[in-house]
Amino acid sequence: MEGGRYEAEPVSLVYDDNNYYMVCYSPKYGHTVTFRVDRMEKVRTEDEIISEEAMKQRDDPTETVAQAFRMFFGEQREVKLRFHDRLIGLMYDKFGEDLKITRVDGQHCEAEVTVQISPPFWSWLFMLSGDMRLTGPEDLVERYAALIKNAASEYNK
Secondary structure (H helix, E strand, O other): OOOOOOEEEEEEEEEEOOOEEEEEEEEEOEEEEEEEEOOOOOOOOOOOOHHHHHHHHHHOOOHHHHHHHOOOOOEEEEEEEEEEEHHHHHHHHOOOOOEEEEOOOOEEEEEEEEEEEEEHHHHHHHHHHOOOOEOOOHHHHHHHHHHHHHHHHHHHO
């Protein structure tokens, strides 16, 4: 989202990576959006009732923020991740202490989490590729494999 006028219903204010973000519900897009506070101009409040959907988001803003992967938004999906034990702390940091983790073998665990499918989500997986794998759902596994194949072909040009 760049320039223009945006109407959004505030959910929470978040501090992440040395920046403040306003997490909002957007009736136009039907999901949460984020705005970096220091980049906002000509902010105006209006005396209108916040929608029921925005109020639901306010009940658990931690969950909303955990899904937003570096403050970008995308389609919200449930995914299954398999990861090395050394990433357990990172998983709790990213998805909260209530995260249910299942041991798969001596060094690996799995967890099902809700994320927003976005470029930052894919880059997060690339960054952890030696220690984390997307194992479901199948359509996203195929999409991720295509991204890897495309990155490799671009590299080999």
